[in-house]
Amino acid sequence: MQTVTMIDTIGGSAHNVPAGTPRVAGYVTGSGDVPWSAADWSRFRAAAQVRIAQAPGTDPITADVLDVETGAAMPADSPGWILSRIAAGYTWSVIYGTAGTLAAVRRALIAAGPEGWWYGHVYCWLAEWSLSEEQAVRVLGTEVAGMTCVAAQWASPSSNPGTLVPGGNGATLAAANLDLSICDAAWRPGIVTPRQQETGYLVTGTYSGRVVRSDDGGKTWA
Numbered sequence: 001m002q003t004v005t006m007i008d009t010i011g012g013s014a015h016n017v018p019a020g021t022p023r024v025a026g027y028v029t030g031s032g033d034v035p036w037s038a039a040d041w042s043r044f045r046a047a048a049q050v051r052i053a054q055a056p057g058t059d060p061i062t063a064d065v066l067d068v069e070t071g072a073a074m075p076a077d078s079p080g081w082i083l084s085r086i087a088a089g090y091t092w093s094v095i096y097g098t099a100g101t102l103a104a105v106r107r108a109l110i111a112a113g114p115e116g117w118w119y120g121h122v123y124c125w126l127a128e129w130s131l132s133e134e135q136a137v138r139v140l141g142t143e144v145a146g147m148t149c150v151a152a153q154w155a156s157p158s159s160n161p162g163t164l165v166p167g168g169n170g171a172t173l174a175a176a177n178l179d180l181s182i183c184d185a186a187w188r189p190g191i192v193t194p195r196q197q198e199t200g201y202l203v204t205g206t207y208s209g210r211v212v213r214s215d216d217g218g219k220t221w222a
Helices: 012-015 038-042 075-087 099-112 133-140
Strands: 003-007 023-027 047-052 066-068 093-098 120-126 145-153 179-184 198-201 211-214
Touching: 003 047, 012 038, 012 120, 066 075, 075 093, 075 099, 093 145, 099 120, 099 145, 120 133, 133 145, 133 179
Parallel strands: 003 023, 023 047, 047 066, 066 093, 093 120, 120 145
Antiparallel strands: 003 179, 145 179, 198 211
C-alpha cells in the first residue's frame, strides 16, 4: 500500500502548514477560528484537500469527513449525515474519531437499520495518538469498528509536542498547532462529481428482493 502524510489543523493555524504539504485537512464548519478561509485553501491548490465538517447538518457535498468528538458531531449524528451523502450520490463517507468513538458510531449505524445498510458506504479516519508513525501505517486497510481505516492520526500538539513538522524548517507540532496523519494514498478526497450508479435487484440471500446499487460497473453492490 502506498501512503501519504496529511497535516490538519484549525483555520487559525492553517498558515503554519508548509505550502508543499501533499495532503491537507481543514474545517468547513465550526465557530471562531476553526473554519478555513478561501485564502487558506488556495495555498494548497496542488495538494489533495480533505474538508472536515463539525456540524452534522452540513451540506453533504461540501465536506469529505464528519468530525465526531466532543464539541463537534455526536455518534448519533453519523447515520443521517451518511444517508444524506448517499442520497446525493456519494457512495463513500469518512468518519473521524477515536476507537471508542467509532465503536459508538457503529452502534448508531446498526440502530439506524436495516441491518447492514451502511456496508460499503463508510470509511474511518482513526485518531490514536499512542501509535508511532510505523504503527499507524499498519493500521491502514484494517477494520476499526467495522469500518475500513483510510487514515490514522498518530501525532498531535499534545501527544507529540516535539515532533517536527514535515517540511516545516524545524518547527514542532506544539509550536505550529498541527496534527499528523498517515493516509492510504488510494483514498482520493475532494469534492467530485458523483459517479453514475447502476441499479439491480437482489434475488437471493438474506435480503432477497431488495434494490441494490453499484458504482463500479457491477463489480460490487450495496
